[in-house]
Amino acid sequence: xxxxxxxxxxxxxxxxxxxxxxxxxxxxxxxxxxxxxxxxxxxxxxxxxxxxxxxxxxxxxxxxxxxxxxxxxxxxxxxxxxxxxxxxxxxxxxxxxxxxxxxxxxxxxxxxxxxxxxxxxxxxxxxxxxxxxxxxxxxxxxxxxxxxxxxxxxxxxxxxxxxxxxxxxxxxxxxxxxxxxxxxxxxxxxxxxxxxxxxxxxxxxxxxxxxxxxxxxxxxxxxxxxxxxxxxxxxxxxxxxxxxxxxxxxxxxxxxxxxxxxxxxxxxxxxxxxxxxxxxxxxxxxxxxxxxxxxxxxxxxxxxxxxxxxxxxxxxxxxxxxxxxxxxxxxxxxxxxxxxxxxxxxxxxxxxx
Amino acid sequence: xxxxxxxxxxxxxxxxxxxxxxxxxxxxxxxxxxxxxxxxxxxxxxxxxxxxxxxxxxxxxxxxxxxxxxxxxxxxxxxxxxxxxxxxxxxxxxxxxxxxxxxxxxxxxxxxxxxxxxxxxxxxxxxxxxxxxxxxxxxxxxxxxxxxxxxxxxxxxxxxxxxxxxxxxxxxxxxxxxxxxxxxxxxxxxxxxxxxxxxxxxxxxxxxxxxxxxxxxxxxxxxxxxxxxxxxxxxxxxxxxxxxxxxxxxxxxxxxxxxxxxxxxxxxxxxxxxxxxxxxxxxxxxxxxxxxxxxxxxxxxxxxxxxxxxxxxxxxxxxxxxxxxxxxxxxx
Numbered sequence: 042x043x044x045x046x047x048x049x050x051x052x053x054x055x056x057x058x059x060x061x062x063x064x065x066x067x068x069x070x071x072x073x074x075x076x077x078x079x080x081x082x083x084x085x086x087x088x089x090x091x092x093x094x095x096x097x098x099x100x101x102x103x104x105x106x107x108x109x110x111x112x113x114x115x116x117x118x119x120x121x122x123x124x125x126x127x128x129x130x131x132x133x134x135x136x137x138x139x140x141x142x143x144x145x146x147x148x149x150x151x152x153x154x155x156x157x158x159x160x161x162x163x164x165x166x167x168x169x170x171x172x173x174x175x176x177x178x179x180x181x182x183x184x185x186x187x188x189x190x191x192x193x194x195x196x197x198x199x200x201x202x203x204x205x206x207x208x209x210x211x212x213x214x215x216x217x218x219x220x221x222x223x224x225x226x227x228x229x230x231x232x233x234x235x236x237x238x239x240x241x242x243x244x245x246x247x248x249x250x251x252x253x254x255x256x257x258x259x260x261x262x263x264x265x266x267x268x269x270x271x272x273x274x275x276x277x278x279x280x281x282x283x284x285x286x287x288x289x290x291x292x293x294x295x296x297x298x299x300x301x302x303x304x305x306x307x308x309x310x311x312x313x314x315x316x317x318x319x320x321x322x323x324x325x326x327x328x329x330x331x332x333x334x335x336x337x338x339x340x341x342x343x344x345x346x347x348x349x350x351x352x353x354x355x356x357x358x359x360x361x362x363x364x365x366x367x368x369x370x371x372x373x374x375x376x377x378x379x380x381x382x383x384x385x386x387x388x389x390x391x392x393x394x
Numbered sequence: 395x396x397x398x399x400x401x402x403x404x405x406x407x408x409x410x411x412x413x414x415x416x417x418x419x420x421x422x423x424x425x426x427x428x429x430x431x432x433x434x435x436x437x438x439x440x441x442x443x444x445x446x447x448x449x450x451x452x453x454x455x456x457x458x459x460x461x462x463x464x465x466x467x468x469x470x471x472x473x474x475x476x477x478x479x480x481x482x483x484x485x486x487x488x489x490x491x492x493x494x495x496x497x498x499x500x501x502x503x504x505x506x507x508x509x510x511x512x513x514x515x516x517x518x519x520x521x522x523x524x525x526x527x528x529x530x531x532x533x534x535x536x537x538x539x540x541x542x543x544x545x546x547x548x549x550x551x552x553x554x555x556x557x558x559x560x561x562x563x564x565x566x567x568x569x570x571x572x573x574x575x576x577x578x579x580x581x582x583x584x585x586x587x588x589x590x591x592x593x594x595x596x597x598x599x600x601x602x603x604x605x606x607x608x609x610x611x612x613x614x615x616x617x618x619x620x621x622x623x624x625x626x627x628x629x630x631x632x633x634x635x636x637x638x639x640x641x642x643x644x645x646x647x648x649x650x651x652x653x654x655x656x657x658x659x660x661x662x663x664x665x666x667x668x669x670x671x672x673x674x675x676x677x678x679x680x681x682x683x684x685x686x687x688x689x690x691x692x693x694x695x696x697x698x699x700x701x702x703x704x705x706x707x708x709x710x711x712x713x714x715x716x717x718x719x720x721x722x723x724x725x726x
Contacts, residue, residue: 219708
């Protein structure tokens with residue numbers, strides 16, 4: 042088992058490396074740079090740009106520093122120095138700093154580091170009010186909603202198979218699964234804020250300003266919007282998994298020996314039916330996470346997702362790299378968790394690998 | 395006289411052979427099952443309606459989306475809304491109202507159908523073509539082709555695809571390829587680059603499971619060449635899952651376009667009234683969302699259109715999967 046775990050974890054390293062490489066390459070192919078006021082249109086003073094570039098190491102080559110390599114070669118430097126000279130480039134320096142837990146300075150939010158912007162709040166506020174904390178709060182709320190609603194809908198639909206309840210919940214699950222979450226978010230805002238006037242159109246801050254406690258009322262609408270898709274998926278999966286279990290011999294045996302319906306459903310059916318459901322929680326979480334940057338932009342929530350979208354239009358290279366890698370890491374971890382859960386639940390998976 | 399007898403005889407023999415029913419192919423069976431699925435049929439009808447809108451957009455739409463029919467006639471609500479002043483009352487000439495420049499919203503929505511459907515279908519064909527070819531070769535030949543394919547799929551699966559689209563669209567926006575057809579070409583390329591991988595992996599799996607079947611062995615035994623085995627025996631038998639995956643690729647692509655448009659990274663708005671693709675639903679949402687409370691009509695129409703089209707394609711995909719399921723059993 043531990044060998045399986047270690048191997049499964051190691052596969053992620055080259056994957057994340059390629060994600061970093063591709064992001065870096067495409068990003069630097071972009072016209073415009075972090076110093077432009079309005080990327081692609083107005084450029085900063087060239088002298089000023091040059092100084093900034095040198096200060097942040099942006100004057101170095103992107104991937105391979107052949108000039109420094111030739112200079113070192115001429116000096117007959119040792120192989121270590123040669124490699125260092127060759128890799129004294131933007132990309133490899135970034136990777137080197139990354140390995141030391143340093144995501145670099147933000148190019149647009151001057152004086153702040155990327156990890157500071159992502160994981161630490163403005164000065165003086167508690168740590169959980171950071172952008173990461175905000176995204177996590179909404180994500181966890183959404184996951185809770187998705188699991189509760191999805192599982193109960195699926196179970197009820199399966200127990201009442203081929204009744205109007207089943208058809209209605211199945212229809213809503215299909216509909217909710219088919220509608221993109223930001224369109225759903227727009228409908229939510231139109232219904233709850235514009236039509237019913239229940240919540241303000243502009244989402245209030247997720248954290249109360251004085252007590253720093255989470256403002257669940259503000260977080261509810263974005264979380265609900267995020268949750269609908271995964272909830273529908275979970276409901277469909279739970280339903281079909283329950284129907285499968287219902288036909289099994291052990292269910293019939295449990296019924297035949299006169300157990301109460303509550304015990305049959307809870308002990309014998311649910312426990313077995315939930316195995317496939319548990320395995321998709323990882324991807325569902327990944328889905329929630331990547332859905333977050335649209336929802337955060339739509340509801341104007343100050344989380345990592347919104348930071349990501351903003352940093353792209355600002356050409357904030359280090360911030361784009363940091364947030365992309367953060368998202369990629371979450372997805373990779375989510376995928377890995379599925380494999381591990383599978384491995385725990387079904388030993389055959391480990392053998393097959 | 396004898397001729398008729400012999401044909402009736404043949405008919406009789408056939409009827410006995412097939413139990414009184416005409417023989418139907420697997421595809422005919424699947425088609426019949428699909429037609430029995432009410433949601434899928436409704437989906438196909440609605441998509442057909444949108445396809446007509448999209449194709450005949452210049453004829454159907456009352457104005458060109460770039461036209462400003464009446465100067466200064468901005469932000470007029472939908473026709474049935476009665477306001478207190480003439481400016482806040484709807485105008486029957488602009489059924490869905492006008493936007494903040496004075497463009498007719500109904501025309502914009504009709505032209506948006508064009509973009510969405512094209513984005514749904516064209517990358518799908520590229521994806522299926524490339525994915526199937528690579529999958530067939532990788533599955534049948536194996537070796538290094540297969541290894542490379544599997545490595546690429548591993549990485550693509552880990553790369554958050556929306557992140558990739560966002561980076562591609564914002565990075566290459568101002569390059570030559572980013573400007574072709576208002577950025578549609580770049581969108582096609584990005585979509586295809588990511589999505590062929592899933593198809594290739596699926597087809598490869600199909601080939602691997604079919605490769606050792608008796609009918610393939612038999613074909614090999616009577617001396618059929620590799621390409622012939624792949625094209626005549628393996629490919630037709632893996633067509634059903636390919637059709638299903640193609641059907642689900644369409645709404646995924648439409649969603650991506652709408653999402654990117656909503657983030658301001660989709661196709662660029664046309665400046666030439668003669669352009670084939672003028673606007674997209676995602677873009678209309680982006681423009682409408684700033685004045686959500688006061689100009690609700692700017693948002694409702696494109697949002698409903700996206701939701702309906704996505705829903706219909708999901709119904710069609712579900713229906714196709716159910717209809718083809720008997721053939722897919724044990725292969726996926």
